[in-house]
Amino acid sequence: MIDSATVTVILVILALLLDISIRVFSVIFIPQNRKPQTATAWLLAIFLIPYLGILLFLLVGSTRLPKSRREKQRRVNEYILEATEDDAQVVRDADFPDWLEPIVELNRTLGSMPLMSGNTAKLYTEYAESLAAMTAAVSSAKKFVHVEFYILAFDRTTTPFFDAMQAAVKRGVTVRVLLDHIASVRSPGYHRTLRKLRRIGVTWKLMLPVQPLRGKYQRPDLRNHRKLLVIDGEVAFTGSQNMIDRSYNKRGNLRRGLKWKDLMVRFEGPIVGGVNALFITDWYSETNELLLRETIITEPEETAQVLDAQVVPSGPGFDLENNLRLFNSLLYSAQERVIITSPYFVPDDSMLYAITNAAYRGLDVQLFVSEVGDQPVVFHAQRSYYEALLRAGVRIWLYRTPTVLHAKHFTIDDDVAVVGSSNMDMRSFSLNYEISVMMRGRHIVQQLRDVEQSYRDESRELFLDDWLERPLRSKVLDNTARLTAAVQ
Numbered sequence: 001m002i003d004s005a006t007v008t009v010i011l012v013i014l015a016l017l018l019d020i021s022i023r024v025f026s027v028i029f030i031p032q033n034r035k036p037q038t039a040t041a042w043l044l045a046i047f048l049i050p051y052l053g054i055l056l057f058l059l060v061g062s063t064r065l066p067k068s069r070r071e072k073q074r075r076v077n078e079y080i081l082e083a084t085e086d087d088a089q090v091v092r093d094a095d096f097p098d099w100l101e102p103i104v105e106l107n108r109t110l111g112s113m114p115l116m117s118g119n120t121a122k123l124y125t126e127y128a129e130s131l132a133a134m135t136a137a138v139s140s141a142k143k144f145v146h147v148e149f150y151i152l153a154f155d156r157t158t159t160p161f162f163d164a165m166q167a168a169v170k171r172g173v174t175v176r177v178l179l180d181h182i183a184s185v186r187s188p189g190y191h192r193t194l195r196k197l198r199r200i201g202v203t204w205k206l207m208l209p210v211q212p213l214r215g216k217y218q219r220p221d222l223r224n225h226r227k228l229l230v231i232d233g234e235v236a237f238t239g240s241q242n243m244i245d246r247s248y249n250k251r252g253n254l255r256r257g258l259k260w261k262d263l264m265v266r267f268e269g270p271i272v273g274g275v276n277a278l279f280i281t282d283w284y285s286e287t288n289e290l291l292l293r294e295t296i297i298t299e300p301e302e303t304a305q306v307l308d309a310q311v312v313p314s315g316p317g318f319d320l321e322n323n324l325r326l327f328n329s330l331l332y333s334a335q336e337r338v339i340i341t342s343p344y345f346v347p348d349d350s351m352l353y354a355i356t357n358a359a360y361r362g363l364d365v366q367l368f369v370s371e372v373g374d375q376p377v378v379f380h381a382q383r384s385y386y387e388a389l390l391r392a393g394v395r396i397w398l399y400r401t402p403t404v405l406h407a408k409h410f411t412i413d414d415d416v417a418v419v420g421s422s423n424m425d426m427r428s429f430s431l432n433y434e435i436s437v438m439m440r441g442r443h444i445v446q447q448l449r450d451v452e453q454s455y456r457d458e459s460r461e462l463f464l465d466d467w468l469e470r471p472l473r474s475k476v477l478d479n480t481a482r483l484t485a486a487v488q
Contacts, residue, residue, distance in 0.1 A: 119269030274311035307441030315433030
């Protein structure tokens with residue numbers, strides 16, 4: 001009979017062997033096909049807390065979606081390339097930057113979408129105004145309405161939009177709705193929203209549902225972060241705004257008086273077909289229904305304010321980080337100025353180098369972020385980058401509390417702008433489905449310059465000397481959060 005002391009020794013030996021095995025496995029497998037900083041963060045977590053760390057890695061360590069979803073993305077990409085082969089021609093006039101051509105080709109290669117001319121764009125910087133514009137567009141629909149939001153909630157603010165969808169259904173318009181599962185279920189009133197969707201008669205689906213009992217499961221924090229609305233293939237909206245009240249209806253936000261400030265863009269012209277293609281892709285992924293009959297490409301607009309535009313989709317359904325590659329390419333191509341607006345700014349090493357290199361090259365580089373944060377870990381991780389940016393000469397503007405500057409856009413020189421749903425953080429690069437629209441046209445850049453100036457008027461500039469004087473506890477929190485941000 002084995003005595004208790006022997007059993008204890010055996011258990012200790014087994015535990016040591018298991019611990020060593022976990023560490024050896026981690027060193028061999030975790031660095032494979034991962035960025036060094038991400039692999040380092042995972043290894044650090046596993047070496048500090050081996051059993052919990054390896055469990056977390058097995059649960060959320062892979063950024064790849066199930067094979068069936070990746071295959072659907074591939075099929076749609078092939079269709080888009082074939083369907084838009086004749087639409088990829090854009091007149092290269094005297095104002096077309098030489099450096100932009102390879103970036104257009106990069107986007108085409110990675111995301112399949114062409115650069116298309118003959119588009120118009122209208123910016124909405126006020127929450128109520130953009131919501132009213134989207135509601136009016138739904139009210140004018142004659143054929144179909146495609147609604148896709150990371151967070152969609154039925155509340156007092158969004159009631160007119162839901163009423164417009166209901167009226168459209170009654171007119172015989174096909175209304176399809178996609179909402180991200182985890183993001184929406186975490187929002188107050190989730191079940192009330194689903195009841196409303198059923199009641200008004202729209203066809204709706206959850207995006208990336210985490211429902212293992214129904215056979216629907218993937219890494220829980222792979223999310224669809226896109227925000228878009230398409231009306232009859234003729235009008236499209238996209239940008240940073242979710243379909244929910246500005247406070248997000250959360251008690252903490254209401255207590256602190258937090259209000260979100262966003263930017264949405266209303267497009268007309270051929271680019272609408274590109275935005276709609278993303279909805280069609282996501283609808284196909286969730287329903288197996290491929291809406292090829294509704295891949296409408298409208299005729300180019302004939303006005304003085306037309307612009308070239310290219311949709312750049314990104315997310316875990318793609319093999320490469322399309323948005324990160326676009327952003328870095330533009331940063332390295334800039335000749336005069338770079339102005340970035342991002343609510344969650346947690347760049348990887350490549351982006352940090354691209355931004356600071358632009359500043360070291362003597363360019364005017366500015367970053368707009370919020371003075372207040374709604375997500376503590378991300379907020380502190382973001383702050384950990386301020387010193388390096390300030391030392392490089394980047395000007396940082398903090399949009400004053402209690403407003404959360406949630407807009408996502410940036411401008412390059414006087415030529416190119418990018419708007420969409422993508423933050424400049426590692427989550428948006430690797431884990432989230434995003435939509436970015438690259439636009440070429442000096443008039444749209446000038447409009448965004450006016451928007452940037454409005455931010456500047458409501459912000460305070462952060463200076464290096466003041467930043468270095470912040471309390472030690474803040475520095476510790478910032479640097480600790482930076483480590484956790486790289487665990488993907």
